[in-house]
Amino acid sequence: xxxxxxxxxxxxxxxxxxxxxxxxxxxxxxxxxxxxxxxxxxxxxxxxxxxxxxxxxxxxxxxxxxxxxxxxxxxxxxxxxxxxxxxxxxxxxxxxxxxxxxxxxxxxxxxxxxxxxxxxxxxxxxxxxxxxxxxxxxxxxxxxxxxxxxxxxxxxxxxxxxxxxxxxxxxxxxxxxxxxxxxxxxxxxxxxxxxxxxxxxxxxxxxxxxxxxxxxxxxxxxxxxxxxxxxxxxxxxxxxxxxxxxxxxxxxxxxxxxxxxxxxxxxxxxxxxxxxxxxxxxxxxxxxxxxxxxxxxxxxxxxxxxxxxxxxxxxxxxxxxxxxxxxxxxxxxxxxxxxxxxxxxxxx
Amino acid sequence: xxxxxxxxxxxxxxxxxxxxxxxxxxxxxxxx
Numbered sequence: 001x002x003x004x005x006x007x008x009x010x011x012x013x014x015x016x017x018x019x020x021x022x023x024x025x026x027x028x029x030x031x032x033x034x035x036x037x038x039x040x041x042x043x044x045x046x047x048x049x050x051x052x053x054x055x056x057x058x059x060x061x062x063x064x065x066x067x068x069x070x071x072x073x074x075x076x077x078x079x080x081x082x083x084x085x086x087x088x089x090x091x092x093x094x095x096x097x098x099x100x101x102x103x104x105x106x107x108x109x110x111x112x113x114x115x116x117x118x119x120x121x122x123x124x125x126x127x128x129x130x131x132x133x134x135x136x137x138x139x140x141x142x143x144x145x146x147x148x149x150x151x152x153x154x155x156x157x158x159x160x161x162x163x164x165x166x167x168x169x170x171x172x173x174x175x176x177x178x179x180x181x182x183x184x185x186x187x188x189x190x191x192x193x194x195x196x197x198x199x200x201x202x203x204x205x206x207x208x209x210x211x212x213x214x215x216x217x218x219x220x221x222x223x224x225x226x227x228x229x230x231x232x233x234x235x236x237x238x239x240x241x242x243x244x245x246x247x248x249x250x251x252x253x254x255x256x257x258x259x260x261x262x263x264x265x266x267x268x269x270x271x272x273x274x275x276x277x278x279x280x281x282x283x284x285x286x287x288x289x290x291x292x293x294x295x296x297x298x299x300x301x302x303x304x305x306x307x308x309x310x311x312x313x314x315x316x317x318x319x320x321x322x323x324x325x326x327x328x329x330x331x332x333x334x335x336x337x338x339x340x341x342x343x344x345x346x347x348x
Numbered sequence: 349x350x351x352x353x354x355x356x357x358x359x360x361x362x363x364x365x366x367x368x369x370x371x372x373x374x375x376x377x378x379x380x
Contacts, residue, residue: 004368057361059368244370246363286349289357298360314367 005062006053009252010046011095011259013270014039014078018070020097022132024122024159026192026271026321027070031263034280036077040084042264042279047088049285064115068095070262073105082112091115095157098143099136106146116153116181119144123164124171131163144178153181157228161188161200165210168217175223182224185214187341189271191325198329201341208343211235233315234344242314246298250316254297258288268294271321272335296336305338318342 016030034042043065053059065085072078072094085092094109098119101109109117121144122128125137132140147154156175158164164171168185175183187207190198202210211232218225227235230250242248247255253268260266264280266287267273276291288294296302297320300313307317318339327334349357 006364006368053361057358057365059361059365242367242370244363244367246360246367248367248370283349285357286353289353289360298363 005060007256008050008061008063009066009257010063011066011068011257011270012039013069013259013261014067014072014075014081015070015262017074018097019074019099020071020132020136022097022120022122022193024131024161024188024194024197026189026194031261031265033075033262034264036080038264038280039081042260042284043085043088045279046284047090049283049288052285062091064091064093066093066095066118071100072096073100079108079112082114086113093117095120096143097132097136097140098147099139101143101146103146103149106143106150106152109147110150110152114152116155117147118155118157118184119147119180120159121156121171122159123167124174127164127167141178144180148179154178155181156183158183158185159188160185160202160210161197162202162206163197163200165202165206168210168213172217172221172223172225176221180223182226184226184228185210186228187319187322189319189321189325190329191271191273191321195325195329204341204343207231207341230316230319231339231342231344234312237312237315241311243311244314245300247314247317249314250312251297251318251320253320254291254294268297268335269321272324274324274335293335303336306342307336307338310344312344 015033016027050061050063054061073096082092092114093116094114095118119140121140122131128137144154172183188194188197188201190201214225214227233250253272258266259270260279264278265275266277266279267275274293276293277287300308307313320335322341323337323339324335326340327337
C-alpha cells in the first residue's frame, strides 16, 4: 500500500483514581474498574479488529496503546497489562502526572519497553500548584528527571488556558533543561471539573496569538515544541491543503483514535463523554463501524456552523470536545457544530 | 458481523485508504 500507515491509537483510562485533584480535570467521578484479566480480554478484542482490517482491507497499520488514568501508577497490575500489550506486539506509552515515578519506577518503565511517558505540567510552580495542588510541581519534576536518567523518553504536555498562556517561553526553557523529548500544548476543554475554569479558556483571538507565538518557539528551541490541537494543523500547514472525503488529520475522535474508560466504556474521546458501547460486551470491530456518533464524525455533511465549509476540514475539524462542551453550556447536545475558539472560522 | 455491517466497513476503509494514499499528514494530534 502506498501512502502513510493507519496510525491508530487507543487511549485507555485504566483507573479514575488519582493522587491529585486537579481543577481542570475532565473526569468527574469514579467508576468501577476492569480487572487485569478483563483488560487483557479487551485488548484481544481490539487486536482482533486490527487483524481483520489488515487482512481484509490491506491497510498498513501502526497501532499503539496509551495507558492513563486517573493516575495509572495507582494500578498495581499496570506492568502486567503493559507486558501483555507488548507481547501482543503493540507499542505502549503512558500518560501520568509524574508524581509517583521514583527511580525504581522509572527503571521498571524502561524495562517494560514503554516507548514514552507523557507528563502533565501546567505552568511554572505557582501556576501548576494552583491547578494541581501544593507540592506537586517538585514531585512532577522529580518524576521527569527519574525518567530521563533511565533513558526513557519523557514528554511534557500542558493544558493551555489564560492561567498559563504567558509562561510558554519559560516552560520551553525548563523543558530544554530537563532534557525531555518534546513539550506539547493542548487547549483546556471546559468539561468535568474543568467546567469550573470556563472563564479561563482562551478566546478566538487569544488562540491565534498563542499559535503565532508558539511558532517562534518551534523554530528556535532545542526541544521539540508541538501542539496537540487540531487547529494547529492550519497554523502548521505548508503547501497544498489535502481534500479528501475521509478526514486524514486533526481531531482523532472517530478517525484514528478511541478512548476506553476504566469500566470498559468506549468513547470517541475522553473529553467527549458520548458512550458508543462497552468493550466487555461488544466486538470492537462492530462498535467502530456501527456507532452513529463515530460515523457522523467522519462525514463532512453532518457538520454545521462553518467546519463543513472549511477547506481545512480533512486535516482539522476543530476540537470536537470543545465544540460539545460549549454547546452543552448553552443547553445543546451538539458535537458537530463550530469550535468556538477557532480563529480561522469558515475559511471556505 | 452482519452483511450490512461488512459493507459499511468496506466503504469506510475504502475511503480511508484513498485518504492515506493521497496524503502523509495523518497524525496523533490530540492525545490528552
